[in-house]
Amino acid sequence: MHTQLNHRMTKQRQIIIEELRKVTSHPTADQLHEMVRKRLPRISLSTVYRNLETLSSEGMILKMDSAGTQKRFDGTVENHYHIRCSRCGRVDDVHMETIPEIEEIARRRSSYQSVSHIIEFTGICPNCYSQSRG
């Protein structure tokens, strides 16, 4: 019984990771629930949510938690930069070199240690931009 339960959890987690890594849209828990349900029709939103929290605390996925918006999740855990649309909230990756030098600057000026950084640009996505041009 216990083994069966563990097995089911492992399978759910596996499918959640697989679905998340298929996309670059940085889905919310709701969106990911919709995707995962195609393969696990009975899975609940709270189960998806709980698995996402566990996976992100284990460093298997990235949780993007910015104030005032719904949490989004990312299958890419290596440091990379994001850009968020200020109109529709869409989030994309920005394919550019990360800038580790700024961590050293921040460390020296703040006297914090173990400094890391997250960069999120904002702008207007191509869809919103073309709509606004009518």
Ligand SMILES: [Zn+2]
């Ligand atoms: Zn947009």
Ligand SMILES: [Zn+2]
């Ligand atoms: Zn990303």
